[in-house]
């Protein structure tokens with residue numbers, strides 16, 4: 001070292017280590033080191049407040065680097081020194097920064113940022129320049145470079161800051177202008193953001209709420225963050241002094257630093273349990289609708305035969321032909337009749353419905369020819385459409401009356417629906433052929449759901465979104481997989497109407513968590529249970545034992561049965577368990593997980 005003009009120590013600790021070798025003759029400098037500032041911006045890709053390993057070749061240099069980063073103002077992270085033989089690593093730490101020592105970084109980190117080796121600081125460079133009497137212009141070039149790096153860094157930070165401010169501004173203005181009440185809370189339940197709509201809906205009077213605990217403002221919402229696991233399933237909350245329950249959904253979100261937040265939506269729009277009722281009134285069983293509100297777009301189907309039928313109905317709507325719609329109840333025959341009316345030249349005129357399935361002959365006559373000076377339904381439908389629901393229910397005498405009236409009919413278009421095959425009825429002498437050919441100028445056929453299972457998910461989604469008034473809802477997110485499988489396998493004897501009714505039922509009865517088979521109305525559960533095969537008494541006993549002893553294996557089940565006085569050989573119990581599993585009544589877990597009853601299995605025990 002004595003031969004050197006100048007010895008440059010990389011750090012104070014390095015100088016200390018070399019002390020025994022030093023003599024008074026040796027000229028030395030301790031290098032003040034810094035980072036290449038243009039590389040520093042790489043660190044900014046790490047979310048603030050994260051825990052970050054600082055990787056270097058020794059504990060001392062790792063600590064030095066950390067100190068240096070803090071001195072440079074990079075204080076938004078908690079740096080932890082990491083070096084070879086470091087005692088332990090925390091698997092939760094996802095980020096690491098290294099100073100050119102990539103190879104030494106812990107394996108589990110997801111993001112490794114290399115900010116390059118530490119370089120000599122400008123003050124050291126100018127000291128060296130003056131020691132060697134180098135021209136000042138060299139120092140100028142170095143300091144210019146140095147300043148340039150700073151300016152670049154400043155520009156990047158400024159840009160990021162203004163982007164963040166702008167995004168925050170946009171978010172706030174969206175939140176204050178949407179139709180939903182929004183409140184965002186952090187992990188401790190403190191309000192981070194809240195809009196006026198939320199405060200109004202929940203009657204929260206205070207204005208400065210950010211930073212305060214939500215449960216203090218609305219005690220009913222204590223523990224709300226736990227609900228964010230079943231995102232999208234709405235629940236209902238009756239707040240103090242409110243008659244109407246509020247519909248809320250909870251969602252987990254993350255901020256830019258990956259912190260978990262909970263966003264609570266309060267839906268302001270009233271749920272559309274029913275479509276707006278058309279004008280008119282209901283008297284007994286005679287529905288005197290003066291309006292049709294369904295359109296072709298309301299007839300939902302993905303089935304190719306049904307799509308062809310709807311296309312034909314569209315063409316029919318442009319004519320004045322009388323239409324006969326055959327199909328099972330609940331298959332949307334009236335939806336079609338209304339859509340035809342609404343798409344026809346008569347759309348501005350009345351749409352009237354006469355429900356022949358429930359009216360007596362006397363009541364029908366009363367409707368057609370009221371004796372008390374009231375206008376008959378035919379006159380009231382003049383210019384428009386009269387929908388005869390269930391024409392197969394007309395008695396022969398009534399059919400004759402009707403035929404006779406036809407000559408003096410006002411201008412009314414008839415659309416009739418039937419559940420029975422009218423042609424067969426004609427052949428059997430139960431329906432007048434002349435009336436059949438008169439009302440069925442063109443005919444349409446709707447198909448039962450069991451012939452178009454592809455419509456089940458479509459109709460569920462359609463009804464649930466209408467009823468909850470939420471176009472983002474997905475039925476499959478709301479129910480367990482097993483329930484969904486059962487619903488798609490169910491025959492839906494009541495067709496679309498039955499699906500719609502189930503969605504209304506869920507809306508009224510269900511408030512939280514995923515729906516399971518247990519949440520279905522009893523009559524559907526019963527139908528589903530009937531569908532699965534009948535079990536022998538022994539199979540039922542085994543199923544019961546599985547239900548009462550979840551996660552018990554074959555040997556365990558055999559022992560329990562034996563204790564109850566039921567002797568079953570191991571081979572027999574194995575075949576019973578296999579059969580129950582194949583029928584979807586139990587789940588056989590792998591590797592000693594034992595057996596568990598499924599929702600369908602529970603149905604069998606009801």
Ligand SMILES: Nc1ncnc2c1ncn2[C@@H]1O[C@H](COP(=O)(O)OP(=O)(O)OP(=O)(O)O)[C@@H](O)[C@H]1O
Nearest residue numbers: 298299300328329330331332333334335496497500
């Ligand atoms: N394909 C479908 N698309 C949309 N809605 C449907 C469909 N099928 C049935 N519906 C719904 O089912 C309910 C019953 O439909 P609609 O009244 O048209 O049935 P229908 O065949 O006339 O039987 P009913 O005479 O028993 O009423 C309606 O509320 C309608 O919203």
